[in-house]
Amino acid sequence: MNQERPKRVELAHFLRTRRERILPGDVGLTKRSRRRTPGLLREEVAQLADVSVTWYTWLEQGRPVRVSETTLSNVAKALRLTVAETTHLFLLAERPVHVKRGEHVAVEVRRLLDGIGPNPAYITNNCWDVIAMNDAATLGLFAFPEDGPPIGRNFVYDILTNPQRRTQIVDWETYARRMVVSIRGGHARYRDDERFDEIINRCFEASEAFRAWWNEHAMNELRPGSLEINHPVWGLIAYTFASFRATEVSDLRLTIFTPASTDLEKRLRAAIKKKNGR
DSSP, rough: OOOOOOOHHHHHHHHHHHHHHHGGGGGGGOSSOOOOSSSOHHHHHHHTTTHHHHHHHHTTOOOOOOHHHHHHHHHHTTTTHHHHHHHHHHHHHTTOOOOOOOOOOOOHHHHHHHHTTTTTTTOOTTOBBBEEEHHHHHHHSSSOOSOOOOGGGGGHHOOOOOOHHHHHTHHHHHHHHHHHHHHHHHHSOSSSSHHHHHHHHHHHHHHHHHHHHHHOOOOOOOOOOEEEETTTTTEEEEEEEEEESOSSSSSSSEEEEEESHHHHHHHHHHHHHHTTTO
């Protein structure tokens, strides 16, 4: 049975494979007529990344050297890594991952969203902007405008500042506090993101509750939960919900609300069919 290899060994192998696939001409270096190894030399990667040859050699040898995030970014650029490869590099080096905020929903994810049927579902990015939602969400839970200012489609801002939510959500305080915890956790993970700052500042301006809860610095694990709402058409209805990562690199999140009763499920199915003319 093979022993598990340390991450630094995997990191070394990963760097070598990425280096060997790049030709000097690809990165603006002069081609050499005789090269004993494929791809770039370690010296060339070190030059492109603005690091010492010794340090980069140790990194490729799997030695336990300290790696800064700035240096890793330079290495990623020198090796022309994709977003996914850069994420993998940071994970192997055990450094915080800089995940790109997602704004695009792939066709496959969109089909999944539409195929969930009577379960209201949303695709949100890392700061809880609603990127997409299905028919069940617009009919049986919360609809978000497709146009207008971006703040209008932010789930956290909507729950905290929309007066309709206070009357619709039975235990509004518990659910709203959950939203504050969720965006606080995201703000700590995704640094230097102006979108987070915008949302937090707008919430501070518009919500006294947000100001109070944010300053409490409460943090806990966001587990699946339940939600009761006073629906304008169907009265008191209930859901359970859970969130899942829809993509790894852009960190889009899929949140699904499951009807707590078969009666609500049937009514949602009928409403969806009527909306779509079937």
